[in-house]
Amino acid sequence: MGNSEYDIxxxxxxxxxxxxxxxxxxxxxxxYTAGWWTVTNTSSCRPNITTKNRYxxxxxxxxxxxxxxxxxxxxxxxxxxAFDISSNPSDTTDYEYKDxxxxxxxxxxxxFTYTFY
Numbered sequence: 001m002g003n004s005e006y007d008i009x010x011x012x013x014x015x016x017x018x019x020x021x022x023x024x025x026x027x028x029x030x031x032y033t034a035g036w037w038t039v040t041n042t043s044s045c046r047p048n049i050t051t052k053n054r055y056x057x058x059x060x061x062x063x064x065x066x067x068x069x070x071x072x073x074x075x076x077x078x079x080x081x082a083f084d085i086s087s088n089p090s091d092t093t094d095y096e097y098k099d100x101x102x103x104x105x106x107x108x109x110x111x112f113t114y115t116f117y
Contacts, residue, residue, distance in 0.1 A: 006051050006105055010037070011044045016064040023057035023075045023100050024049055026086075033075045034084040035059070057100035070099035 005027065012018050021035025027050050039045045059070035059077070074097040076088060089095060 009044050009046050010039055012039050012041055014062060016062045018060045018062050020060035021077050022047060024051045025053035027052055030086050032084060032086050035077055036082055054104055054106040056103050056105060059098045059100040071101045073100045073102055075100055
């Protein structure tokens with residue numbers, strides 16, 4: 001894989017709209033958690049993030065049916081609005097930890113599609 005950057009696309013086969021966040025290592029080496037993007041079963045989303053690290057973490061939830069995706073890794077997310085954080089904010093009142101699942105993108109070269117089911 002070397003120093004190639006990944007282009008990430010997110011899709012869902014879930015019947016309702018989902019909202020998702022990504023934890024990733026920026027090209028500078030700093031880890032970020034960012035969200036919330038939305039995707040439906042008839043659309044896809046390409047978040048404007050750049051990473052060279054093959055490991056990326058995903059969390060998603062559906063407000064319609066209370067489904068959640070994520071397992072094993074907890075990262076801080078804003079409860080109500082879009083966010084992009086590299087460290088814990090000084091006031092965490094509107095933040096909460098969510099579970100994220102680790103994904104290894106190494107075998108996907110520069111294009112990677114993550115699908116929530």
